[in-house]
Amino acid sequence: MNHRIYNFNAGPATLPLLVLEAIREEFLDYKGSGMSIIEVSHRSKWFDDVMEDTSARIKRLMKLGNDFHVLFLQGGASMQFCMVPMNLLPEGRSADYVNTGTWATKAIKEAQILGKKVNVAASSEDKNFSYIPRDISYTPDAAYVHITSNNTIKGTQWAAFPDTKGVPLIGDMSSDILSRSFDPSPFGLIYAGAQKNLGPAGATLVIVRDDMLKRVPKGLPSMLKYTTFVEKNSMYNTPPCFAIYAIQLVLKWLEETVGGVEKMETINQEKAALLYKALDKSGFYSGTAEKGSRSLMNVTFRLPSEDLEKRFVQKALENGLTGLKGHRSVGGCRASIYNSMPVNGVKALVEFMETFARRNG
Numbered sequence: 360m361n362h363r364i365y366n367f368n369a370g371p372a373t374l375p376l377l378v379l380e381a382i383r384e385e386f387l388d389y390k391g392s393g394m395s396i397i398e399v400s401h402r403s404k405w406f407d408d409v410m411e412d413t414s415a416r417i418k419r420l421m422k423l424g425n426d427f428h429v430l431f432l433q434g435g436a437s438m439q440f441c442m443v444p445m446n447l448l449p450e451g452r453s454a455d456y457v458n459t460g461t462w463a464t465k466a467i468k469e470a471q472i473l474g475k476k477v478n479v480a481a482s483s484e485d486k487n488f489s490y491i492p493r494d495i496s497y498t499p500d501a502a503y504v505h506i507t508s509n510n511t512i513k514g515t516q517w518a519a520f521p522d523t524k525g526v527p528l529i530g531d532m533s534s535d536i537l538s539r540s541f542d543p544s545p546f547g548l549i550y551a552g553a554q555k556n557l558g559p560a561g562a563t564l565v566i567v568r569d570d571m572l573k574r575v576p577k578g579l580p581s582m583l584k585y586t587t588f589v590e591k592n593s594m595y596n597t598p599p600c601f602a603i604y605a606i607q608l609v610l611k612w613l614e615e616t617v618g619g620v621e622k623m624e625t626i627n628q629e630k631a632a633l634l635y636k637a638l639d640k641s642g643f644y645s646g647t648a649e650k651g652s653r654s655l656m657n658v659t660f661r662l663p664s665e666d667l668e669k670r671f672v673q674k675a676l677e678n679g680l681t682g683l684k685g686h687r688s689v690g691g692c693r694a695s696i697y698n699s700m701p702v703n704g705v706k707a708l709v710e711f712m713e714t715f716a717r718r719n720g
């Protein structure tokens with residue numbers, strides 16, 4: 360009997376049991392090859408099929424038009440903090456960034472290291488990044504507007520994306536990709552580290568609109584140019600084969616077992632509602648994000664004291680609930696309830712929270 364617990368870690372994060380079982384099932388002999396998928400050549404028919412099917416599933420699930428390229432890169436979402444301005448912010452122009460927390464701050468810093476002109480068009484730093492800014496001072500003729508769709512550490516999320524009047528949006532969607540449906544057409548580029556909603560760490564999904572590729576400067580090193588990966592179908596060099604294969608299985612689960620992104624979104628809303636309702640009625644826990652900016656993926660909260668928070672995390676673990684400690688930079692508690700967290704996991708957490716509050720309140 361497997362010992363599986365509910366895992367609320369922010370990433371790497373829980374994955375569907377069906378996916379883990381499928382990996383186990385075919386691990387020693389992948390589709391009659393007599394080899395594991397981590398042993399076959401990335402130039403083989405087996406891996407070609409994985410790559411093609413994974414990209415096709417992303418396109419279907421996100422309803423991407425033919426003007427979008429789906430790429431799998433390495434270096435994490437953090438690599439995109441520099442690749443985006445290197446490739447898409449031409450000399451003499453500036454880009455708008457909305458600063459909603461640690462990851463956006465890092466994206467801004469990397470662009471600045473490159474000597475690029477960055478305009479912080481809005482920031483929620485004044486209130487410890489507890490909200491999504493509404494007033495944004497766009498620069499006329501900005502090369503792009505960069506946002507972080509979901510702020511993993513602070514537990515805030517854009518409920519609707521800003522209208523940039525035709526200026527391409529760039530979205531760091533590391534922690535909410537495929538969790539809800541949206542119109543991708545205003546986005547020039549979307550990126551996401553895989554290790555939250557997509558699969559294991561090691562691959563970074565990049566979705567780039569064709570017209571953006573005209574901006575890529577010739578002088579960049581091959582490995583840092585989007586065009587290199589577009590031309591070679593993400594196989595200029597050896598791709599992160601295992602991670603991409605696992606992503607394929609997660610996407611298959613999302614399409615065929617869950618029933619698509621709209622269904623997933625309804626389930627995600629249900630899970631988040633359960634948890635926020637428990638927080639709000641307790642008088643013991645307090646949510647740290649402003650109500651209108653709350654994330655459906657990362658629910659951040661505090662207890663009356665740090666001692667109680669430590670005890671909460673410890674007792675939760677004893678009850679089969681792990682990963683509830685807040686990010687080391689902010690403290691408190693955080694429950695990451697990505698796509699793969701089942702509703703029953705959230706119900707178990709809510710039940711535990713109610714008992715803990717009764718005993719310690």
Ligand SMILES: Cc1ncc(COP(=O)(O)O)c(C=O)c1O
Pocket residue numbers: 370434435436437438462507509510511512531532533534552553
């Ligand atoms: C929103 C967001 N952006 C970027 C990152 C950095 O991702 P990576 O570790 O893949 O570089 C994270 C990691 O948690 C994140 O949550």
